[in-house]
Amino acid sequence: MSGKFPEVQGGGSLILAWQIRNKHVLVIGGGEVAAGRILNVLNADAKVTVVSPREGLNEEVAYRIEKKQVEYIDRKFEPSDLDGADMVLTAVDDPEASSQIYKLCHERRIPANIADVPPECDFYFGSVHRDGPLQVMVSTNGNGPKLANIVRRKIAASLPDNTGAAIQKVGVLRRKLRKIAPAIEEGPKRMHWMSKICESWSLEDLCEMDEKDMDELLKSYKSGDVPCLHEVRHEGEPVVGFEGSFGWW
Structure with a gap:
């Protein structure tokens, strides 16, 4: 059983996002x-x-x-x-x-x-990297603040420049989703659907997504499907029209 669960590593801190608005x-x-x-x-x-x-x-x-x-x-x-x-x-x-x-x-x-x-x-x-709604904190638990700063810079350098913008768009989509599916029992389904989007869409697609795309994407929530951005925008689909004497094309 010893290898089944994570080992306890004492001496750390409980790292939290402490909400102190208006405190x-x-x-x-x-x-x-x-x-x-x-x-x-x-x-x-x-x-x-x-x-x-x-x-x-x-x-x-x-x-x-x-x-x-x-x-x-x-x-x-x-x-x-x-x-x-x-x-x-x-x-x-x-x-x-x-x-x-x-x-x-x-x-x-x-x-x-x-x-x-x-x-x-x-x-x-800790030493914090900030990019819009994204915050990444590195703590050495009081042992080496300068080292925390060095590690934080390395982590920040490895992140794509558009990470914060992508997260912002995801936040807007989540709020829209909660409006169309507000029931408590919808919670697990909402989380699963949003997770599928974050895993299947690229950061570039998330950044490019606009309000119209979000509204179109939300139509797929009921079925649980997660179409890609091109499918949401109906790009690449054959166009059917009537050309007159030459018939359908």
């Missing part, structure tokens, strides 16, 4: 590391508050503040800053202060990431 994220610090953290959570549509003395602000963080992309408190951290926070990210050059902040977060059960201190992190930031 309150507190960022303590305003340097280069904070700038990267701020961009990550803004990309996830979080509401961000930055606490840092103005003289410690990185140029990018100052830009985010000026453009009002984040709320800003011009001073050092105070415990009351944790009120209402759903997530805390610290990026300050004071290990003792960082540890104290982590303890406060732990007491309040607020998930926190203390930059460059893996034991005091409830979660890690």
